Amino acid sequence: MMHRKALDGFRWDGIDHLPYKEEGSVPFKDISRQVLLSAPELSGELRYFEMGPEGFSTLERHEHMHGVMIFRGEGHCLVGDEVRFVRERDLVTIPPWTWHQFRATAGVAFGFLCMVNTQRDKPQLPSDTELEELRTNPTVRAFLDGEI
Template sequence: MIHRRSGSVGAGAVDGGAGWDGVEPQDYDDPSLGGVRKHELIGEAEGARQYRMRYFEVPPGGRTARERHPHDHGVMIVSGRARVTLGSETHEVGEGDVVYVAGDELHCFEALGDEPLGFVCVVGPRSAS
């Protein structure tokens, strides 16, 4: 299965629409975090049983939910800059940086500056959300 990129990723991606053929972007689970979009790049629909790969777009000034899940996350920042909360610590990260989020660790990604934040997130099999 190949999903070819059909939109831009990077500056202006939220407005211009990062996209992949055959992948419908979804609004983030929490409507109060308006503008955050999720693209399920590899998952159950592709037959993947051991992991999921998703791309998130966060508009300038936006953030993901402050949440925790039982599974680990591997995250790579593709575009923009972010303030990442991991437990009680915060870190600034940018394009090309990689973030490990341990299972059950409180985490949040906040877009910094005037550009949207784009990141790829890989997680294990669906066990919770």
């Protein structure tokens, strides 16, 4: 059995508070991650990501699916060609090979739990052509430009 006591500030006992990704490797802002559970026998990993009031994750896609639960605050998420307002306890499913990004757009910290496969592929970033195609949707363009 494992028990990790919840601490103040959306941290957990014995869990490292890590950078989201290597600084300068891809575009992101003011976001961190914590791996809460990595269990090969479950074939899954539960992670907690938190971003500051104007933070955002990387625009990316993968061959693996994501299950996300908004755990703290509110913001917006892009999944494919849809932008949705999300808040605490909302659930978001991200299908394989679907562009996705989360943004703290409400001026408050924004955190989410993310369940993924233990063994998974590396994220792909959009090419200039793919980004241009995404931006043809006015709502997606406004999201990517930080106007939503």
